[in-house]
């Protein structure tokens with residue numbers, strides 16, 4: 002998943018539930034939401050920063066310190082994991098165990114005759130990919146979502162009103 006989607010999805014959630022979002026809160030959240038992909042600068046992408054061995058200590062620290070910005074950073078990290086889990090594999094125990102898992106949902110069928118929902122999915126198994134030292138690649142779809150998010154952000158930050 003690309004950085005624009007990783008930033009937009011948690012930001013939309015935050016903007017929907019936050020009473021008075023600030024630019025600083027938004028910046029910290031977005032930083033947390035894209036932070037795990039900085040592991041492209043190591044040997045393997047979806048490596049160190051995509052591991053529970055990285056996120057669990059930070060998660061526990063956020064409960065101990067109880068800081069608004071640290072919580073936002075952790076929320077961003079958590080959303081990154083969630084999104085990546087449904088768009089590839091997460092090596093939960095990296096670097097101890099490099100094998101990763103994810104879920105690919107290929108379709109959701111809702112039967113009209115009987116109230117039944119059928120979810121077609123497959124469990125993905127794989128390994129982190131070799132890093133190329135870059136983190137780029139933005140689709141038209143991501144750009145559209147990011148622009149919509151930006152407009153909502155400007156409205157919520159009261160930057161469009163006089």
Ligand SMILES: [Zn+2]
Pocket residue numbers: 037038047051081085
């Ligand atoms: Zn990632």
